[in-house]
Amino acid sequence: MADSQRHPFLHGLSKHRGAPPTVVVIFGASGDLTARKLIPAVYNLGVDNLLPTDFHLVGYGRKEIPDDEFRTLAADAIKEFSRRELDDEVWGRIAGNTTYVAGGYDDPEAFVRLADHIAKIERQVGRDVQALFYISTPPSVFAPILRNLGASGLAGKHLGQPHHAKVIIEKPFGRDLASARELNGTIRSVFEEHQVYRIDHYLGKETVQDLLVQRFSNAIFEPLWNRNFIDSVQITVAEEVGVGTRGGYYEQSGALRDMIQNHTMQLLALTAREPPVSLDAESIRDEKVKLLKAIQPLRLGPDGDVARAQYAAGMIGGKPAQGYLEEEGIAAESKAETYAALRLSINNWRWQGVPFYLRSGKRMARRVSEIAINFKRPPGTLFAESEKFNLAGNTLAFQIQPDEGLSLILNAKIPGLETRTQPVKMNFRYATTFGSNTPEAYERLVLDAMIGDGTLFIRGDEAETSWKLCTPLLESWSDAGRKGMDSYPAGSWGPASADALLAKNQHHWRQP
Numbered sequence: 425m426a427d428s429q430r431h432p433f434l435h436g437l438s439k440h441r442g443a444p445p446t447v448v449v450i451f452g453a454s455g456d457l458t459a460r461k462l463i464p465a466v467y468n469l470g471v472d473n474l475l476p477t478d479f480h481l482v483g484y485g486r487k488e489i490p491d492d493e494f495r496t497l498a499a500d501a502i503k504e505f506s507r508r509e510l511d512d513e514v515w516g517r518i519a520g521n522t523t524y525v526a527g528g529y530d531d532p533e534a535f536v537r538l539a540d541h542i543a544k545i546e547r548q549v550g551r552d553v554q555a556l557f558y559i560s561t562p563p564s565v566f567a568p569i570l571r572n573l574g575a576s577g578l579a580g581k582h583l584g585q586p587h588h589a590k591v592i593i594e595k596p597f598g599r600d601l602a603s604a605r606e607l608n609g610t611i612r613s614v615f616e617e618h619q620v621y622r623i624d625h626y627l628g629k630e631t632v633q634d635l636l637v638q639r640f641s642n643a644i645f646e647p648l649w650n651r652n653f654i655d656s657v658q659i660t661v662a663e664e665v666g667v668g669t670r671g672g673y674y675e676q677s678g679a680l681r682d683m684i685q686n687h688t689m690q691l692l693a694l695t696a697r698e699p700p701v702s703l704d705a706e707s708i709r710d711e712k713v714k715l716l717k718a719i720q721p722l723r724l725g726p727d728g729d730v731a732r733a734q735y736a737a738g739m740i741g742g743k744p745a746q747g748y749l750e751e752e753g754i755a756a757e758s759k760a761e762t763y764a765a766l767r768l769s770i771n772n773w774r775w776q777g778v779p780f781y782l783r784s785g786k787r788m789a790r791r792v793s794e795i796a797i798n799f800k801r802p803p804g805t806l807f808a809e810s811e812k813f814n815l816a817g818n819t820l821a822f823q824i825q826p827d828e829g830l831s832l833i834l835n836a837k838i839p840g841l842e843t844r845t846q847p848v849k850m851n852f853r854y855a856t857t858f859g860s861n862t863p864e865a866y867e868r869l870v871l872d873a874m875i876g877d878g879t880l881f882i883r884g885d886e887a888e889t890s891w892k893l894c895t896p897l898l899e900s901w902s903d904a905g906r907k908g909m910d911s912y913p914a915g916s917w918g919p920a921s922a923d924a925l926l927a928k929n930q931h932h933w934r935q936p
């Protein structure tokens with residue numbers, strides 16, 4: 425039997441992964457994320473021949489934009505932001521199926537128009553089409569969009585079949601536990617959980633996906649991956665950029681909401697989870713939730729497990745950089761932290777007693793995201809630290825970005841006639857081994873959602889568990905106002921209070 429007879433969609437399948445005919449509807453079509461990430465992601469999937477034959481793109485937004493103009497905006501976005509140059513042939517194919525619908529987010533009639541528009545596309549294609557709704561708007565309109573997707577019948581389109589409607593929801597997913605629960609409630613009143621794809625773009629990064637492979641396909645790591653051999657773990661997500669023009673958003677957010685609750689906690693969950701029983705989405709996500717649930721509540725207050733700070737004026741790349749409070753749109757008495765650090769304890773068999781240090785900040789010395797596993801030192805009976813024996817603890821560091829790779833610090837004998845030692849670094853770099861043109865996170869995530877694979881997305885209970893940990897801290901910071909807010913010079917590795925957090929356990933931050 426031919427493939428196309430066995431499966432009604434197979435003749436519309438992409439080359440490698442099998443997405444059915446799809447219409448992607450982007451809410452927030454004239455927004456920044458759409459231009460920087462979403463349109464280039466769709467385009468690059470087209471270049472790699474990974475879009476289904478019957479692929480349609482619909483922009484939706486409040487602004488009236490004629491179809492032609494939307495196509496021009498999209499082409500401009502590709503020229504400016506895509507990792508590959510605009511190829512007229514590829515873009516021509518996508519552009520031919522790209523349209524725009526203008527409408528309010530709380531306007532039920534506009535959603536009826538959208539439903540008609542999608543029905544028209546189905547008639548044109550001549551069969552069912554999967555609708556993938558991408559909500560890339562400010563969070564204030566998430567709920568009306570979701571409700572209107574329900575009321576218009578779009579949320580339930582083809583439900584019960586593999587090509588049922590799906591929804592991708594951008595961050596921020598709530599701003600505390602209560603709002604995340606409320607958002608989950610709204611989502612569940614309209615969609616079933618298996619239709620929902622909550623984005624954390626860090627999960628789409630190549631190196632983050634490789635954590636699973638590195639940890640569970642190499643026999644040498646698992647026996648050491650526990651409190652018997654590991655002394656501490658440091659997870660760093662440092663940025664060189666400041667808030668730029670996003671002051672309005674950032675003032676309501678701060679580093680804990682913007683980076684720690686989502687990206688950094690995800691890196692932690694992936695590093696520390698138990699082996700999943702299989703590679704299916706639920707097994708993988710179950711283990712992440714189990715791990716997040718084992719994290720102990722943070723001790724708050726001056727002697728607690730946390731530090732927060734704002735950047736002051738300093739130097740970045742040899743150029744002067746202004747302090748956070750001087751940036752555009754920032755309140756003189758701003759309470760938003762641009763840096764946060766946490767010391768976490770995981771109360772399970774594997775990790776009890778191993779501190780996990782998390783930090784994220786803007787305007788730091790260097791853009792780098794890494795996970796560093798620090799191993800315990802061997803007994804000093806043979807080689808004790810001395811003038812002759814320069815020794816380091818073994819550190820395995822996963823460099824998430826940039827210079828994606830993996831390094832291991834070992835001690836080695838310095839060649840010569842006497843025994844002297846020195847720490848050395850073994851390095852694996854993705855760019856050297858595999859070349860540097862790796863797909864962007866959003867390419868993988870948009871493709872996975874089209875295929876119906878939720879592995880690299882956040883499940884509802886996962887988002888709530890992470891908020892449950894962070895919310896008491898957010899509340900205590902909000903109550904304290906600026907009291908306890910430290911500062912660090914732009915271009916440095918963070919505030920003294922974060923150093924003190926580690927010093928309590930005789931640890932210090934790496935300078936990756």
Ligand code: BG6
Pocket residue numbers: 595663682683
């Ligand atoms: C976003 C944050 O989620 O991640 C931004 O809102 C941050 O503030 C960005 O700059 C960092 O992403 P990346 O992929 O550049 O590390």
